Amino acid sequence: MENIQHFLESKTILVTGSTGFLGKLLVEKILRIQPNVKKFYLLLRAPDGDSAMQRMQSEVVGKELFKDVRKKWGKDFDSFISEKLIPVPGDVSSQNLGVEEVNLREEMWKDIDIIVNSAATTDFYERYDTALNINSMGVLNVVKFAMKCVKLKMLLHVSTAYVCGEGEGVIVERELYPGQTLRATSSKLDFEIEMKLAAQKLDDLRAQGISEALIASDMKDFGIQRAKKFGWPNTYVFTKAMGEMCIGQYKDSLPTVIIRPTMITSTYNEPFPGWIEGLRTIDSVVVGHGKGKITCFLADPACIMDMIPGDMLINAMIVAMVAHANQCFSKSTKNNNIYHVGSSLRNPISFSMLHQFSYSYFTKNPLISMDGKPIKITKGTVLSNMPTFRIYMLIRYLLPLQMLQLLSKAFPSSFRDLYVNSMRKFNLVTRLVQLYKPYVLFKGIFDDTNSERLREKAREIFNYVEVDLFNFDPKCIDWKDYLINIHFPGVKKFVIKK
Ligand SMILES: NC(=O)c1ccc[n+]([C@@H]2O[C@H](COP(=O)([O-])OP(=O)(O)OC[C@H]3O[C@@H](n4cnc5c(N)ncnc54)[C@H](OP(=O)(O)O)[C@@H]3O)[C@@H](O)[C@H]2O)c1
Known part of the structure; x- marks a missing residue:
């Protein structure tokens, strides 16, 4: 196996x-360790x-995350960046990833060795049409684009560990097969049918002449309804699961790796500790x-709150990419390209x-x-189950709110x-609670046998400097x-700011 930097x-x-949290961490790490x-x-x-x-200048390389690379290259930073980074206008939800310029597209198909698909909408309650187009159809579009890349060595797709839904016990790194559902239902899960249903629902809503805001809200509810029908708790994880199913169909003709992170938190060490962007997963509750x-x-x-620092996840992605591109693991072993990256x-x-x-x-701070x-x-x-939570909400909020509503009508200036x-709160x-219930009452532990095997392989093959540089233990x-x-402190500095 080639050494990682050489690869x-x-x-x-x-x-x-x-432009997302994870994507720019990956770009920064590779530019820093392998210019x-x-x-x-x-x-x-x-x-x-x-x-x-x-967008690339302001939302990717313009961020504090790139300060070490910027410092290293000094006055040559801009020319280094313009030599190494090519911004391509596009959209994963479109055919050919929305890359319209024919020459550029053909050059990409000729040049690309590796594809990392990190694009997603991560909103748990996204509109169904939007989530399907990005998290499911978007993956299929990336796969089709990858099939045209003549020297492709690896398509690495970033999924989520929570495609398992509200699983319990030890959850293994097992492939989701097309049509699989998480609960017994008489309806078959068919991605094409879901796309048609979402389009039809949108047409029906538009025909009613209601406002765009109402359409958006109905399309969000529709996503939850479809997700729940097949056993997933929200639209995000449901459409991410269908995205994985889309990749699965092509795994014999494409070298693929699926990375399933748990909850990604700020950097542990690189390029500096504590870097994070946006209020994500557990941090909304922590900051609240x-x-x-x-x-x-x-x-x-x-x-168990399964968290993994962003830089460790990037290390796992790079090691998996190199190991699989070098065919370190037998192709005949089932599910060996799926990695839970977490800590539970x-x-x-x-x-x-x-x-x-x-x-x-x-x-203290x-x-x-x-x-x-x-x-x-x-x-x-801390309320440890839904019945006690409902009683608490009734006593603490609903009854006083009803009283306050009456008072505010009678004495608006005072109440x-x-x-x-109080209503806002x-x-x-x-x-x-709606967003995090499936996670804070989660009863699963993510088995990471494949990730552990990857760590063992890395220790076997790389020298200790590289094992340390790509630590994801x-x-x-x-x-x-x-x-x-x-x-x-990272959340306070980079997210809350003032
Ligand atoms: N954050 C977590 O805790 C977590 C946990 C498990 C798995 N994941 C997965 O990790 C990946 C990265 O997550 P993240 O936290 O970095 O998300 P993020 O910060 O929300 O970034 C999402 C990225 O996807 C891009 N994108 C969205 N729709 C697109 C489209 N139609 N075409 C092209 N690009 C599009 C966004 O671009 P714009 O700037 O244009 O919106 C943005 O760059 C995702 O696949 C997510 O599902 C995240």
Whole structure:
């Protein structure tokens, strides 16, 4: 097996989703550790080349994440970037990935060695048509594009561990086969039919002449309805599951790897600890707690919160890419190209520990309110199941809200603001509970036998410097130290900002 840096040398890589959190981490790491990579094509949603270039400059290389690469190249940074990165206006939901310029498309088919598909809509309650087009049809479009790349060595697709739905016990790295559902139903799951149903639903709604806002809301509900029908908890994971099914059909004709991360958190180490972008997964709850807006949590205290730092995930992706392109593993072993990348099996952390660390951090390092005062937080109440949560909501919110509504009608100047604020708080808690219920009451542990085998292979083949440079062993994480000294400060610095 070639050494990793040698493998990456002179390679041409197409990345989708590079304006996203994960995509830009990948681009940064490769540019930093192997500046002799031939080039990257970055597929960006933009109407033309100039706008794609602008997005690449401001949303990818312009970020603090690139500070080490920028420092290394100094005054030559811009020429280095323009030699290595080619922004391509496109869209995964279109045929040929929306790459309209024929010459560019043909050049890409001739040049590309590796494709990393990280593009997705990660909104759990996305409109059904949008989620299908990006997370399912988008994957099929990437596969079809990959089939035309004459020297392709690897198509690496980023999925999610939660394509398993609300699985329990040990969840193995097993392929999802076309048509598979997570609950017994008389209807067959057929991706083509789902596409038709979404289009038909949209036509029906438009024919009713209702507003775009109502159409969007109905299309979101429709996604949840279809997801639940087949056993998935939300539109995001359902359409990601169908995306995997689309790849599965081509696995014999294309070298593919499917990476299934759990919840991705800020960088553990590289290029510097604590880098993160956007409020994602558990952080919405953590920040809500730090701001004093969330005082009640629906969560099983023993529930394992499966997290993996973003840089470790990137390392796993690169090692898997190189190992499979070099055919290190027998093709005849079933499911050997599917990787759970998480921590629940080898270094679990429970909700109660996460809660304890978050409380301790925000007590010692309070967020500052709009009026400049430190926000004092309480530990809050943890409700470990839905029945107790419903009773709590009734007593704590619904009954007082009804009273406040009456008072605000009678005395608007005294009670209206209080009513509106209480209503907002109620809506926030309800929305977060709906979003995170499947995860905070999750009873599964992600088996990562394939990832462990990959780590063993890496230790066998690479020297210790490379093993360290591409570390993705969750056992090395000290959760208390990572959360209190790296992750929460990172969220505060890069996400909350002020
Ligand atoms: N974040 C997590 O905790 C997590 C956990 C498990 C799995 N994952 C998976 O990891 C991958 C990366 O996630 P992330 O956190 O980096 O997401 P992200 O920050 O939301 O980025 C998503 C990226 O996809 C791009 N994209 C969306 N629709 C597109 C389209 N039609 N054509 C081209 N590009 C499109 C976005 O571009 P725009 O800038 O144009 O919107 C953006 O660059 C996703 O596949 C996600 O499902 C994430």
